[in-house]
Amino acid sequence: MHAGPSNHVSMLKESLHILFPYITAMVNASLREGHVPVTQKHAIITPLINTSVLNRPVSNLTFMSKVIERIVADRLLRYLHEYDLLPHRQSAYRRHHSTETALLRVLSDIYAAVDK
Secondary structure (H helix, E strand, O other), X not given: OOOOHHHHHHHHHHHHHHHHHHHHHHHXXXXXXXXXXXXXXXXXXXXXXXXXXXXXXXXXXXXXXXXXXXXXXXXXXXXXXXXXXXXXXXXXXXXXXXXXXXHHHHHHHHHHHHHO
16 A cells, blocks of 8 residues: 555544644643754755746745644734734734735726726
């Protein structure tokens, strides 16, 4: 049997109840100490090869780094929303806002200015 990505995901899901206390402890320690463990500071760098001039590498972080990053981002966004610290017209990092939302807002402002 091939151990492809989908097999790894299903194996992780089946083992989550066992791993959860360890993952929680590692995340909490990282948040408390302000850094991720040295073992999680590795990434696999893959160059993106395409026809554009701007070729750039992509770095794939470890599973734990992604988990910690997601938790920190969620906590930060919750804090910013709770204390109303995000500009009201900002679309980035907001649920139900996208590039399309921002473009529609700009177009609406342009049409309103033309109408005046």
